[in-house]
Amino acid sequence: MLRYLDHVRFEKRLAERTSTLYRLDLIRLAEMAQASGVPLLQVQTGHIRRWVAQMHSAGRSGRGIALILSGWRGFYTWLGREALVSHNPVVDVRAPRVAKPLPKALGVDEAVQLADHEETGDDPWLEARDAAMVELLYGCGLRVAELTGLDVVASADASRAGRGWIDLQNAEVQVQGKGSKRRSVPLGSAAMAALAHWLALRPQVPGMLTQAVPGASSAALALFPGQRGTRLSARGVEQRLQRRSQLAGLATPVHPHMLRHSFASHVLQSSGDLRAVQELLGHANITTTQVYTRLDFQHLAKAYDAAHPRAKRK
Template sequence: MRSTKVKSKSIEAFATELAEPATAFLAQLCEQKNYSQLTAKNYRRQLEKLLNFVESLSILRWSQVKTIHIRQLSAFHHRQGMSPKSIALLLSACRSFFNYLIVKELVQFNPAKGVKAPKAAKTLPKTVEIDQLSALLEGIDDGEDIGIRDKAIAELFYSSALRLAELVRLNVEDIDFNDATARIIGKGNKTRIVPIGKKALEAIREWLTIRSVWLAGYELNAVFVTQRKTRLSPRSIQKRMEYWGKMVGINGRIHPHKFRHSCATHLLESSSDLRAVQELLGHANLSTTQVYTHLDFQQLASVYDKAHPRAKK
């Protein structure tokens, strides 16, 4: 590559031969594959990185892109400080795009196939100890309406290991109080049924009574709402959980994903049933869930170092 500088332009600013297939690919993601707007925007950002890099190489057509160019793209962003995880996302978008170009007979092979991102150091999910989580759930002040709502949110997060977006999308008809389950729409619009614990069910029932007062004469399906009669936003939920973490005195920042990680970890510690935890979390691949086995092993190693007579220093 002749220069380490890559100018940043939007897709529309490129030559037609490069821009039109990229625009058509993005349109297909939304219209035919039913990808969310957020996912489509993410693909657009990745394609713009690819386009800017390709132009810096004076490449005018997609058929001119070779595997070496994709490797250079990965190496360039690695030098720029992009994380291995982000590079992997970029390469994944490139592979999908070139597969589309093959179908459209604009290229004969996929130059991104087989190109791997730099290895990333394994980071373990951050969790909260059981006693701290119990203190948080019991410490949320449910003497006021907003506290009753927030307690139901926190209990449901920890009970059913929901993602933030999944809890935001939850509607009243998705909860089955007879079966103590919830119908969840997860990533890729995949549906799964998750159990709801007794404490969470009690908190949700109490909240729904308040909710009916807040929404008097107003139709809204969302389980968690504001006093302004709108569905509670992701940012608002994040701020409320962070607020209660500080109020109760929890070490470190409390955010929704900590409830999810803690639920998965505590279940795995008690049951060792990795497949069941995978189903609960809605992971497509078991390998995604296996990160919790590493977390569990860390705890085992810590106990071993403290307790085993031949491990003590």
């Protein structure tokens, strides 16, 4: 073991901190092997799997176990090169899967609070623009790139460039999603009202056009421009949304994708129609959409804990 640690430190020239972690992992390996009554050179894959299970049941995270296994795997690889073992018992062992965190979503009241907030300190067109952006992010479940890619009207250039547009006549937003896939998302009454108000003030922004003109720049047709007349960036949307959520009194800053998660979660809670949510979000695979069923179950579990007499623990 000491020879291997010298190899790690001097030949591989790993950092002091990394060498220390390797040493601690090997000490753990030696202790587990000793407790099982097996010499280090005779450890089998079954032993490694059992020790992984023990570490996992003791509360060590899957990521932590993966790092330990990486150190052990390197040790037995070196032993194999030194002809001290015939096979690497760690090579086919993997750490337990790390559970994917649930997407962060606002509660219904919080989402409505954000959408209804009015900021009187801004220029009227800025407030109207930000309100319309919130309605499209939360009311339609758009990705931030889909939002910033929207034009005020349809144009051949927009179609070629992979941008979407607003179709107020049919109460739809035409979206260019991932993989260059287009989809139509219905506009609710709140989104329609916010867009109508914003489009009435949009000409106040320098250089903005209200109809497709041959040769017009992308920025001139952008549904959501910045203060300099250029197409608003994803980072610009994030900054405005964080500011708005704080001014609205929400406990945590809101980012655009949180509103997409909120849209999906709230539609699923109300309808229970997973396939419809998949279509609205533009997911190619329904397994991607199924994560929102976990959020929905969380909502039901909280309601049960709060309301059912048998759920209340003494």
